[in-house]
Amino acid sequence: MCGIVGILGTQPVADDLVDALKRLExxxxxxxxxxxxxxxxxxxxxxxxxxxxxxxxxxxxxxxGHAGIGHTRWATxxxxxxxxxxxxxxxxVAVVHNGIIExxxxxxxxxxxEGAHFESDTDTExxxxxxxxxxxxxxxxxxxxxxxxxxxEGAFAIAVIFGGHDDLMxxxxxxxxxxxGYGEDQMYLGSDAIALAPFTDRVSYMEDGxxxxxxxxxxxxxxxxxxxxxxxxxxxFASAMLVDKGNHRHFMAKEIHQQPEVIAHTLGYYVDLTKNxxxxxxxxxxxxxxxxxxxSACGTAxxxxxxxxxxxxxxxxxxxxxxxxxxxxxxEAPMEPGGLALFISQSGETADTLATLRYCREQKQHVAAVVxxxxxxxxxxxxxxxxxxxxxxxxxxxxxxxxxxxTVLACLAIKAGRERGHISKxxxxxxxxxxxxxxxxxxxxxxxxxxxxxxAHGLAHKRDVLYLGRGSSYPIALEGALKLKEISYIHAEGYxxxxxxxxxxxxxxxxxxxxxxxxxxxxxxxxxxxxxxVAARGGQIILLTDDQEAAENFNAASSFVVPKAHSFTNPLLxxxxxxxxxxxxxxxxxxxxxxxxxxxKSVTVE
Ligand code: M6R
Numbered sequence: 001m002c003g004i005v006g007i008l009g010t011q012p013v014a015d016d017l018v019d020a021l022k023r024l025e026x027x028x029x030x031x032x033x034x035x036x037x038x039x040x041x042x043x044x045x046x047x048x049x050x051x052x053x054x055x056x057x058x059x060x061x062x063x064x065g066h067a068g069i070g071h072t073r074w075a076t077x078x079x080x081x082x083x084x085x086x087x088x089x090x091x092x093v094a095v096v097h098n099g100i101i102e103x104x105x106x107x108x109x110x111x112x113x114e115g116a117h118f119e120s121d122t123d124t125e126x127x128x129x130x131x132x133x134x135x136x137x138x139x140x141x142x143x144x145x146x147x148x149x150x151x152x153e154g155a156f157a158i159a160v161i162f163g164g165h166d167d168l169m170x171x172x173x174x175x176x177x178x179x180x181g182y183g184e185d186q187m188y189l190g191s192d193a194i195a196l197a198p199f200t201d202r203v204s205y206m207e208d209g210x211x212x213x214x215x216x217x218x219x220x221x222x223x224x225x226x227x228x229x230x231x232x233x234x235x236x237f238a239s240a241m242l243v244d245k246g247n248h249r250h251f252m253a254k255e256i257h258q259q260p261e262v263i264a265h266t267l268g269y270y271v272d273l274t275k276n277x278x279x280x281x282x283x284x285x286x287x288x289x290x291x292x293x294x295x296s297a298c299g300t301a302x303x304x305x306x307x308x309x310x311x312x313x314x315x316x317x318x319x320x321x322x323x324x325x326x327x328x329x330x331x332e333a334p335m336e337p338g339g340l341a342l343f344i345s346q347s348g349e350t351a352d353t354l355a356t357l358r359y360c361r362e363q364k365q366h367v368a369a370v371v372x373x374x375x376x377x378x379x380x381x382x383x384x385x386x387x388x389x390x391x392x393x394x395x396x397x398x399x400x401x402x403x404x405x406x407t408v409l410a411c412l413a414i415k416a417g418r419e420r421g422h423i424s425k426x427x428x429x430x431x432x433x434x435x436x437x438x439x440x441x442x443x444x445x446x447x448x449x450x451x452x453x454x455x456a457h458g459l460a461h462k463r464d465v466l467y468l469g470r471g472s473s474y475p476i477a478l479e480g481a482l483k484l485k486e487i488s489y490i491h492a493e494g495y496x497x498x499x500x501x502x503x504x505x506x507x508x509x510x511x512x513x514x515x516x517x518x519x520x521x522x523x524x525x526x527x528x529x530x531x532x533x534v535a536a537r538g539g540q541i542i543l544l545t546d547d548q549e550a551a552e553n554f555n556a557a558s559s560f561v562v563p564k565a566h567s568f569t570n571p572l573l574x575x576x577x578x579x580x581x582x583x584x585x586x587x588x589x590x591x592x593x594x595x596x597x598x599x600x601k602s603v604t605v606e
Contacts, residue, residue: 002086002098003027004178006069006159006169006189007199008216012036014063017070020195021051022242026347026394026601027098027191028074031085034058035094036065040164042094046085050595067166069159069189071096074600077104078121088125090132092163093141097124098191099156099176100605107151127158135162142213145170146226149211155351155605159189172211176604177349177377180204180212180219182233187214192349193236193375194392201238204231205380236375243392250593252395252487256579257446259400260439263572265389266404267435270411276432277425278411278418283384285340285366287316287419294335294365295322296356297344298603300398300482301405304370305344306475307571308409315423315431315568316416325352326606329359337364344409345369346393346401347602348376355606357381370408372401386412395594396601397487399579402479403442406572410435434566438573441563445576448560452577455542455558456584462513465490466504467578468497468534469517470527472571476517480578487586487596497530508539513557515581517574520547521567528554544577546570 003024007013017034032054033046043063047053051072071086077100078084087094101107104123107130112118116129127148134144141162155175162168171178171189181188181196181203189212190196193203206212209224210231223229248254272279293312295305302324309320323331325343329352335341341360345353348371357378361367369382372390379385388404414431417423423431459465465484469477478494485492495504497516508514514534518527524547531541535555543559545551551559565573586593 002074003072003191003195004069004096004098004157004159004189005191005195006161006171008067008167008169008187008214010066010185010216012062012064013066013068014058016199017068018051018055018058019198020190021070021072023195023197024072024191025051026396027604028072028600029595030073030075030080031082032070032072033085033087034063034068034070035087035089035161036063036068037161037163037166038063038065040166042089042091042161042163044087044089044094046082048080048082048085067161067169069094069096069161069169076100076605077123084120084122086124088120088122088128090128092135093128093131093160095124095128095131095158095160097127097156097158098604100154101126101152101156102154103152127152131160141165141168141170145172145211157191167215169214170211171206171214173206174208175351178206180206180214182219185216187216187219189214194238197236197238197240201236202233203236204233206231238375243394250395252397252399252583252593255393255395255400256576256583258391259403259576260443260446262390262400262404263407263442264439266407269387269389270408271432271436273436276429276436278415278428278432280386280411280415283368283386285368285384287318287416290318290340291336292319292321292339294339294341294360295320295344296325296328296341296353298325298350298352300402300479301344301346303475303479303482304402304405304409305342306478307406307472308413310472311410311413311568312416315413316420317422318416318420325350325356329355335360335363335365339365341365341367343367343369343378343382344405345376345378346372346398348373348378349602349604351604351606354378354381370405372404396596396599397483397582403572403575406575407435410568410572431566431568434569437565438569441565441573442576444563445573449580451560452580452584455560456581456588458540458542458558459484459490459513459581459585460488460588462490462511464507464512465492466507466512466514467492467494467517468500468514468527468530469494470497470523471521473517473519473574476571476574476578477515479575480515480517480581483579483582484585486599487582487593488589488591489597490585497527500530500533505533505537508534508537510538510540513540513542515542515544515578517578518543518545518550519567519570519574520545520550521570544574
């Protein structure tokens with residue numbers, strides 16, 4: 001997936017395009033490029049790697065056009081090099097594209113057999129040649145694009161400018177998001193409203209199949225059949241400020257340290273702090289009669305859902321089915337009408353999660369979403385939105401969004417437990433009080449952050465690391481392993497501690513550190529037995545616990561003790577040490593912590 005932007009301005013637009021691309025870098029950062037049209041002539045600059053490389057090229061050879069498009073890429077078809085960087089163009093047309101053209105191979109074969117010369121390995125370039133062909137046969141740009149859209153299969157958003165047309169831009173959306181920004185005698189297109197925030201807060205969101213013809217003074221939105229349609233212009237609340245790192249070396253460090261504050265904010269929204277009871281605004285699901293919850297999400301958000309499964313089942317006796325969205329969307333799972341389908345997503349744009357949401361809607365489920373970006377597609381397509389108040393998360397590795405998701409889900413599980421009669425009023429107050437204590441406990445973990453620098457030395461340069469946990473600590477083991485692999489590039493796997501003996505134990509030797517997430521709860525002794533099995537085979541244990549005595553008595557290579565809390569809130573508390581462990585290992589290894597290789601913050605392709 002990629003970020004796209006387009007501007008029809010009254011001054012040279014190159015700098016504004018780059019500014020917008022900075023806000024879209026979370027969608028990809030393999031390469032970037034812009035194209036402008038100046039006195040009818042298309043110009044282009046592209047560069048491999050981060051935006052700063054493009055910026056350097058622009059400083060050396062500025063583009064002066066008042067109309068332009070820009071792109072920041074996460075490679076799908078073709079290596080992340082300059083020739084595959086967008087925009088792709090001929091002298092007639094320049095195109096930026098987010099998404100995948102599924103039938104590109106057939107289209108490319110046909111175009112090549114007709115004499116087209118391709119310069120890249122991308123699927124995008126077929127759009128350029130198809131539009132150029134249409135233009136060459138005498139069609140107007142609007143007709144040309146409409147004709148080509150009908151030939152494309154897949155999910156995509158595009159922005160197109162044309163040689164010979166200084167006041168024209170066309171955008172189209174099928175599957176991938178695209179917003180229109182309305183300025184004073186200026187018009188904009190962007191993958192999201194955040195990209196457009198410095199220029200305008202008047203935004204409309206295109207719907208699937210829509211395409212738009214923009215001039216500086218008009219926006220004509222049409223549906224797939226070419227009929228004009230109305231899309232509401234709304235006020236965007238996306239901030240024009242670029243978020244900075246503060247005093248931290250990385251966004252990830254800043255975001256880890258923001259957790260006490262943002263969890264407290266989130267609690268302020270979901271808890272009546274005068275009575276320590278849960279209040280969930282705008283959420284009218286009747287948990288008493290609800291037959292089941294189906295949860296779906298991807299990556300870290302999925303692990304938040306997995307913790308919630310333990311909570312809903314244990315504290316509300318409510319059956320939960322959970323699956324990663326990339327599987328669930330194709331499983332054709334039968335669903336009893338009237339169930340609750342709950343989606344969790346930081347960005348609210350993850351393609352697999354969105355597709356699963358649409359499937360569940362077809363299956364007549366109530367759709368609710370825990371999202372961090374309130375204006376996102378997932379939020380807009382849900383019946384009920386449960387916002388996390390984490391603020392913008394810039395680091396690709398999700399940290400504060402995860403713990404805020406857990407905070408919301410914990411409140412929801414308490415509400416479900418209360419309504420279903422499995423949590424008494426006093427128990428509700430006790431559980432909420434424990435949640436309210438969390439920011440203080442997390443702050444105390446953060447005060448001891450320096451201890452992780454030493455522990456991280458033990459992990460750095462290892463080839464494999466295992467993470468173990470039982471019960472609601474199991475998803476935290478999975479999350480710990482994901483965090484470590486995505487930012488340090490060390491191979492790591494999370495396992496349910498009891499599964500160790502069913503295979504993974506074969507991996508254990510003195511070179512495989514095993515991180516054990518082991519709060520002293522009702523499953524602690526079982527986990528200790530698994531640690532013994534590891535120790536007996538020479539494995540090096542890194543113990544994360546809340547029991548000082550256990551940490552001293554168990555012969556671990558290293559250990560970290562978090563404050564004693566309630567077993568209900570432990571997944572939130574233990575999330576922080578696994579984040580710090582991954583962060584310090586990555587820093588020690590010198591990787592690109594905030595923008596690790598091959599990843600993007602928001603995955604809007606399958
Ligand atoms: O925006 P989403 O929460 O839907 O994203 C889901 C995953 O792509 C995301 O959590 C990913 O696994 C993170 N990089 C993990 O740190």
